[in-house]
Amino acid sequence: MTAAETRPAPSARVLVVDDDEVSRYMVERALESLGQRLILVETGEEALEWAAREDFAAIVLDIGLPGATGFDVARSLRALERSRRTPLLFVTGHGYSEALAAQVYATGASDLLFKPFSLEVLATKLRVFVELDLQRQRLEVQHQELLARTAALEESRDSLGRTRAERARLHTIFAQVPVGMLILRGPELMLELVNPMTCAHWGRSEQELVGRPFADVYPGDDHEKIVPLMHRVLDTGEVYVGREVPFRVVGTAGTPETLFLDVSLVPLRGGPEEPALIVVAVDVTPGVLARRRTETVQAELEAIFQSIPDAVFVGSLEGIKRANRNALEFMGFSSMEALNGHLGELYTRMRVRWPDSGEPVSPEHTGFTRALAGESGARDYLVYHSGLGRDVRLRSAASPVWLEGRVAAAVVINTDVTERHAIEESLRRSEQELRTLAESLP
Numbered sequence: 001m002t003a004a005e006t007r008p009a010p011s012a013r014v015l016v017v018d019d020d021e022v023s024r025y026m027v028e029r030a031l032e033s034l035g036q037r038l039i040l041v042e043t044g045e046e047a048l049e050w051a052a053r054e055d056f057a058a059i060v061l062d063i064g065l066p067g068a069t070g071f072d073v074a075r076s077l078r079a080l081e082r083s084r085r086t087p088l089l090f091v092t093g094h095g096y097s098e099a100l101a102a103q104v105y106a107t108g109a110s111d112l113l114f115k116p117f118s119l120e121v122l123a124t125k126l127r128v129f130v131e132l133d134l135q136r137q138r139l140e141v142q143h144q145e146l147l148a149r150t151a152a153l154e155e156s157r158d159s160l161g162r163t164r165a166e167r168a169r170l171h172t173i174f175a176q177v178p179v180g181m182l183i184l185r186g187p188e189l190m191l192e193l194v195n196p197m198t199c200a201h202w203g204r205s206e207q208e209l210v211g212r213p214f215a216d217v218y219p220g221d222d223h224e225k226i227v228p229l230m231h232r233v234l235d236t237g238e239v240y241v242g243r244e245v246p247f248r249v250v251g252t253a254g255t256p257e258t259l260f261l262d263v264s265l266v267p268l269r270g271g272p273e274e275p276a277l278i279v280v281a282v283d284v285t286p287g288v289l290a291r292r293r294t295e296t297v298q299a300e301l302e303a304i305f306q307s308i309p310d311a312v313f314v315g316s317l318e319g320i321k322r323a324n325r326n327a328l329e330f331m332g333f334s335s336m337e338a339l340n341g342h343l344g345e346l347y348t349r350m351r352v353r354w355p356d357s358g359e360p361v362s363p364e365h366t367g368f369t370r371a372l373a374g375e376s377g378a379r380d381y382l383v384y385h386s387g388l389g390r391d392v393r394l395r396s397a398a399s400p401v402w403l404e405g406r407v408a409a410a411v412v413i414n415t416d417v418t419e420r421h422a423i424e425e426s427l428r429r430s431e432q433e434l435r436t437l438a439e440s441l442p
């Protein structure tokens with residue numbers, strides 16, 4: 001039995017850093033389908049301890065951690081040699097802002113998700129990183145195997161039959177790898193080995209490609225950029241990874257199609273021959289298209305949410321997760337950041353009272369609080385409208401959001417019924433006056 005047959009299959013690890021138990025539970029459920037090991041921690045200190053002693057395919061990092069924030073943890077992770085290039089995916093309960101996005105991507109993070117996020121979207125994003133990490137491990141093993149075989153071939157140059165057998169075995173390995181792979185050698189980047197997946201992507205046979213310079217046979221229109229990049233990798237010895245690189249191919253129907261590939265350029269050194277370069281192209285088109293469809297649906301849902309004429313917001317005990325423009329105007333804030341930054345003042349600021357008696361409504365009797373306790377209902381309140389600068393009568397309808405048998409959030413729809421109530425009161429008084437007049441007629 002060969003070493004390749006006896007070595008264990010590679011496995012990847014994902015580190016999840018979130019102090020919220022519900023969020024960790026949601027992430028754990030989302031990532032069960034990956035079939036890999038998950039490390040769940042609550043603090044940045046724990047995350048740094050794990051990152052210092054183990055490699056991770058990706059790190060899911062909550063921005064609002066206790067003590068050191070997610071950004072502080074990200075900077076510390078980048079300072080560690082082991083986690084310097086580990087993909088980071090930030091999650092937050094705050095709303096989107098350009099400042100927040102700029103701060104996130106300044107850390108070198110791969111993406112940013114907003115709570116509550118789609119479990120399918122999270123699983124799709126992390127599946128790409130997991131597959132890349134698994135592929136990296138396989139490539140490392142194959143790299144070592146190739147080095148060992150190259151050394152063996154150099155020691156036995158006089159055995160042509162053995163050399164041919166080894167090359168045939170290499171071809172077999174390359175042919176079985178389910179990703180596009182090729183080996184380029186020398187300053188001219190001559191194609192030494194090409195697997196069937198690459199031939200399919202390029203629309204050419206192996207005989208048309210092997211032994212020719214890369215620039216002469218590469219079908220893409222970006223060879224003026226990729227060739228200098230390959231030379232830089234050969235010169236520096238640093239691995240390059242390009243995410244979701246668009247690549248035009250001819251589809252089965254003869255029409256042009258665009259694939260999205262995660263491309264890795266891995267330098268191969270250590271032998272007496274000219275330095276070589278291994279190119280690995282992983283097709284991530286389904287994940288990219290799924291993410292784009294999800295983003296389109298999210299944009300449509302956000303447009304619908306913002307077009308609701310009533311003041312609508314969604315929140316939990318941690319804060320307000322989402323609010324439309326009417327809700328922000330009603331509460332007197334210009335953004336979600338400003339709202340959550342003054343969340344403790346909100347109850348006092350809005351001066352919620354019972355409409356009949358004018359007595360203050362205690363926080364535990366508001367529709368929002370009762371919805372978080374699992375109750376649905378609609379009640380009228382007198383509330384101070386910050387945008388209008390006066391009290392209004394609200395019809396507040398609140399409902400809990402259930403997730404896995406637990407209340408994860410509450411949805412509140414506030415409708416201004418001041419004018420309607422005034423009309424109803426006027427009609428009621430008119431009706432009473434007419435009834436009194438009718439009863440007094442002889």
